Amino acid sequence: MFSVTCVAPVNIALIKYWGKRHEDLILPVNDSLSMTLSTNELCAKTTITASKSFEHNRMWLNGEEVSIEESSRLTRCLKEVRRLALATGSQKVSPSWKVHIASVNNFPTAAGLASSAAGYACLVYSLARLYEIPFSDELTTVARQGSGSACRSLFGGFVQWHRGVLDNGTDSVAKQIVSSQHWPNMHVLILVVNDQRKKTASTRGMQNAVNTSTLLHHRADKVVPERINQLREAIQNRDFQTFGEITMRDSNQFHAIAMDTYPPCVYMNDVSHEIVSFVHSYNNAMGSLHAAYTFDAGPNACLYVLAEHVPQLVDAIQKVFPSDLMDSAEYLRGLPISPEHLETSQSNKIESLGIEPKKNSIKYIIHTEIGQGPSQLGEESSLLINGLPQNQK
Amino acid sequence: MFSVTCVAPVNIALIKYWGKRHEDLILPVNDSLSMTLSTNELCAKTTITASKSFEHNRMWLNGEEVSIEESSRLTRCLKEVRRLALATGSQKVSPSWKVHIASVNNFPTAAGLASSAAGYACLVYSLARLYEIPFSDELTTVARQGSGSACRSLFGGFVQWHRGVLDNGTDSVAKQIVSSQHWPNMHVLILVVNDQRKKTASTRGMQNAVNTSTLLHHRADKVVPERINQLREAIQNRDFQTFGEITMRDSNQFHAIAMDTYPPCVYMNDVSHEIVSFVHSYNNAMGSLHAAYTFDAGPNACLYVLAEHVPQLVDAIQKVFPSDLMDSAEYLRGLPISPEHLETSQSNKIESLGIEPKKNSIKYIIHTEIGQGPSQLGEESSLLINGLPQNQK
Known part of the structure; x- marks a missing residue:
């Protein structure tokens, strides 16, 4: 045996x-x-x-x-x-x-x-x-x-x-x-959002997209090859600005293709889109990309962020998406986060962008990082x- | 003077x-x-x-x-x-x-x-x-x-x-x-939905789309010309099935392009997408297209529907999107609608599709029809x- x-x-x-x-x-x-x-x-x-x-x-x-x-x-x-x-x-x-x-x-x-x-x-x-x-x-x-x-x-x-x-x-x-050793400070926050809606299973959604979207093949043939090259280069250079922009653009394009499917597949919800707006506003306030979102076939956000920017980002998320469970152990899961607050000037910038706090739209956050692959x-x-x-x- | x-x-x-x-x-x-x-x-x-x-x-x-x-x-x-x-x-x-x-x-x-x-x-x-x-x-x-x-x-x-x-x-x-005399029984229901989110003005959204979407030009050059021809033919033939399908596909594609914009423009909200699901379910239950949605740069739905199908459609909308104001004069505006209920078998089909009623997501409905253009x-x-x-x- x-x-x-x-x-x-x-x-x-x-x-x-x-x-x-x-x-x-x-x-x-x-x-x-x-x-x-x-x-x-x-x-x-x-x-x-x-x-x-x-x-x-x-x-x-x-x-x-x-x-x-x-x-x-x-x-x-x-x-x-x-x-x-x-x-x-x-x-x-x-x-x-x-x-x-x-x-x-x-x-x-x-x-x-x-x-x-x-x-x-x-x-x-x-x-x-x-x-x-x-x-x-x-x-x-x-x-x-x-x-x-x-x-x-x-x-x-x-x-x-x-x-x-x-x-x-x-x-x-x-x-x-x-x-993973090439960019070891690459971290990820998974924002788990509340959601009720039924979703199309991804196997089915994919099949419908191939059969009905008039944009999918253009994406596959023309857009993706160029993006892959640009993203590979950004990764080689540890260039978070390009990395983040391509990542966000490709997440958006994937959901665009899902939307162009007949009948349309919709995986993001209002909270997902509020997270998207928040990330763009946050990056504006920071003066450069500090966070990049991507969404798979569901409403939860996955944010790429360098280790050194995690505490500030989490602080901003908690300001914009406050939760009644924020102090419970279940709210922040995974790698520990040392509390650090945004500088007042940055904090003011986020507030002045006019984002209304959305209560309890995020259930909990998982903090993790780049990994080494399977092991025995x-x-x-x-x-x-x-x-x-x-x-x- | x-x-x-x-x-x-x-x-x-x-x-x-x-x-x-x-x-x-x-x-x-x-x-x-x-x-x-x-x-x-x-x-x-x-x-x-x-x-x-x-x-x-x-x-x-x-x-x-x-x-x-x-x-x-x-x-x-x-x-x-x-x-x-x-x-x-x-x-x-x-x-x-x-x-x-x-x-x-x-x-x-x-x-x-x-x-x-x-x-x-x-x-x-x-x-x-x-x-x-x-x-x-x-x-x-x-x-x-x-x-x-x-x-x-x-x-x-x-x-x-x-x-x-x-x-x-x-x-x-x-x-x-x-x-308008060619297809005089073409009616429209505008479903006005509740919405809080700030939207990108359409002039700006359009400009961003032209500059950043990698799908927009493919749509403009390859997809639209064919759709225009198909839709013109459907209109000539008063073929509501083709008319409805092209209309819904093009609405979806417009929102796909908006989503493919950087940063993305999002005009539809969760209620809009629930209306989309409802229309597809309703058409399934009816056995053919009775209603076709289109959404402009906002969350409200515009439904194309032939005059003879208006009462049944409104009945179904009121079942799926009940409103506390349903009996007020403000709820159903525009052309009068003679009350008519879905046949039980169709009503059951809609219920069995598992759409949960969503209360008060539609503020009011405007019922209107095809028109003759400007006049003095x-x-x-x-x-x-x-x-x-x-x-x-």
């Missing part, structure tokens, strides 16, 4: 993935570019145990058993990893043995983070460790077939998912641009004991 | 005008297409008196005197009309005489309707009547220089504003596609007596 336990991170796209050119292989219409978050605050964790004695492949997701066979994406990932294991693995663990898989996410559902990206990255990474498959571009194509953006969660730092041109998708791979944990972290979840023993 | 009094209508664009290729001449980056509303419910009304004895050009807008000289657009319109008067007018009234102008809008500010379009159309139309200038394409270029979409309010029915290609704008004219009124309607507003006598 062999067992490995790994964690894999969430990644937040700066240049958005929206639209597939092949549904089953999950081949995108454009390159995307993301930053990987630290697994200390947010991660998927997976234990895989392989044994000659197991009769079936089994899987537990957040404690509940799920059927592997019913998920074509899970089945495909397992099959593809085993193919790699036979070709390049150590054979210490036979790919023919059945496996038991347990996986959990430590992040709140309300955070609206795509759990599938971290989850599939963790699955594929753990299987690669189990079979001792050397890390290769090909491994990212396996994660991609589980959930598109999962391929980007196999690396730390900044990562580009190349759309590729081949029909079979073997060149649609993720590659690291720079590691020790046996003490295992989610399975003798191949079964602990609560089943 | 010569005097004329005219009314001019509001028009609602189906294919939106957004973006200028020349700021001063107000030349657009794409053709637009609108429907003119009846002046019975919504109009601008203008009286112009010319007299040899007047010492200055003077103007009163909604009862308040304004300076003509301080508005380059007003000055330009007056100058251009006088040039036309000298060239083609009757000379009964000398273009060299000073004029007194009084203009009022009868529609509520909250309706978010562009008062400048009706206002400038009324000004130019009234001046043309005063000087007995025969109606020509050139007259529409004068109104255009006051406020772009004003050129479309010089006609009834459906109207196309051609972008033109000349630098001097003489070919950027409005032309009627068909008169009798002397009894004059806003000026002996060249001065009545309240100044």
